[in-house]
Amino acid sequence: MDHRPPFALTSPSPEPSMAHRRGSLEVLLRDAQGAPLRDTEVTVEQRSHAFAFGCHGFEFLPEDPEDITNVSAASQDPARMEEQWRALFTTATVPVYWSLFEPQEGSPATDRLAAGARWFAERGIRVKGHPLVWHTLAPTWLRGRDLDEVEKTLRARITREVGQLAGAIDCWDAINEVVIMPVFTQEPNAITELSRTLGRIGMIRLAFEQAREANPRATLLLNDFDLSTAYDTLIEGVLEAGIELDAIGLQSHMHQGYWGEEKTLGILERFSRYGLPLHLTETTLVSGDLMPPEIVDLNDHQVDSWPSTPEGEARQADELVRHYRTLLSHPSVEAVTYWGLFDRGAWLGAPAGLVREDGSPKPSYEALHNLIRGEWWTGPHQVRTDGDGRARLEGWFGEYAVHLPGGRVEVVELNAPAPQSFPQTMPHS
Structure with missing residues (x-):
């Protein structure tokens, strides 16, 4: 009988070298x-x-019932959730979605976010803010204004958040999903309208230069889910325009299936040629049925129930190990953020967490723990x-x-x- 755990590495490829991460x-x-x-x-x-082993930390911000990014822990043990999170991760991404951060103009949730950042920092956890500029979740109160006023208000928003939170948050997704920004049609918003006037590179310049002025020490990322050649072209244009990027953000939501080692390495090689660090900013692998391949926008997949299954959990654990091994094998990658530890409140309702809704860890949790705190950590x-x-x-x-x-x-x-x-x-x- 085969007694190997369900998360055993099944890839026929030789184990990748990690020599560049040791000394x-x-x-x-x-x-x-x-x-x-x-x-x-x-x-x-x-x-x-x-290396930055990250996860979003939305669950651990101070309670605010009006903020939908906060996942209720009412039916779970908060101490257990913290223990599970801290046993894996060393960096946290916190939400600064503009419409949720400032639902009423002039009343930003700065104090709440600062308190959450301090909570992480007191535990030795680095913090990143996400995102400063994005067309989705742009405030409705900004719509209909003159574009000069929109630009002025956006610049003030960047200066305020980056400046007031400097020291607590010194890493930011400066601008998110610019490839689609000028052609985005899912919801009317002032940021898309502004990007049509300034252009993609103009929007990126605005975000980076304004944030850099507010906190010269900050690490600023350009982040996108569109990893086609359109993103390559955009990055090349940004660098040719003299805009200073600190790192390139690559989203990897694999709701429709694991990319595999060959595709992943191909993507890393393409984006490493710019000589910048790569951050895998949003990573997910589901432990249930895969999203149908014909879905173009992941948000369009709406189901009443999306359960985690034993077969899916075994697959998720195996693929998670393979994915993390592949990422760390590439010297350009310096951070990976898993997009949610818990199934409870997970993005799109997908069973993409490493902890089930009842609070019990999936095989993927144990598999990743064995890597991060075992194989990739120097013990006493x-x-x-x-x-x-x-x-x-x-x-x-x-x-x-x-x-x-x-x-x-x-x-x-x-x-x-x-x-x-x-x-x-x-x-x-």
Whole structure:
């Protein structure tokens, strides 16, 4: 009988190399008096990872019954939800959808968002805001205004959010889904109208330059779901126009089926040629029936019930492992955000979470945990210093705590040769 778990890697491809995500560092350790700590055994423990393992964190913002992005935890244990989330992820995406953030002009939910960002930061979790500029969920109160006023109001919105939240949120999806923005017809909105006047590159310039002025330290992404050559062309035009991008955002909602290693690597290769870090900003794999392939807009798939199934859960776990292995095997990828840990309140009602509605983890949760906190995390171990007080640390790039005699702790960074674009500074929990 085959006792392998249902999430065992089934790809016939050889296991991809992760050598580019590991390294070594020689450190000089000293005793309490400042003398070299010679021939002494110390304990080394990884505290953070250079790679950003992310998930949206909408569920953990302070309660606001009028904000539909908040998923009610009334029938679940909030402490358990937090434990499940924190056991996997190191970065959180928080919602700044304009119409929900500021349903009435002049009354933004800045305090609520700042409190949520602080909640994550206090736990050593990096935070990204999503998105600053987007045609969907643009405020209805902006419609019908003169386009000069629309532009002025949008610029003020960017300056306000990025400036007031600097330090709490220093990474942003600066502008979202620009490929479709000027031709978007699903709902009337002032942002699409403005983009028809300014053009795609003009809208991107507005978003990036305004955000950069408000917080020069911020990491700013261009993000899109359209990964066709239209996005390539747009990026090339943006770079030729002299607009500074910090990273390229690639959405990967796989409601219609797993892309597979070959397609995924092909996409990564195409977008890596610009020499910018790649962030997989929105990733999902369903654990139930797949969405029909003829659906063009994923929002058009409306069903009364979309349950998770045992067969789908086994498939999801296997594909999740393969997908994450493929992403980390590519040196240009520095972040991946799974779009929702919980089935409860999941986008489009899809069973794309890694935790069922009853709060129990799916096989995919355990599989991803085994990767992130097991295979890709350097566990606590002992290292002995030499006669000069030097010790060699080896492991995954990230932050390490070296526990010295007497309870002292030395914190060191094991860095990749090239700098990471995602903000690395965070408080120590």
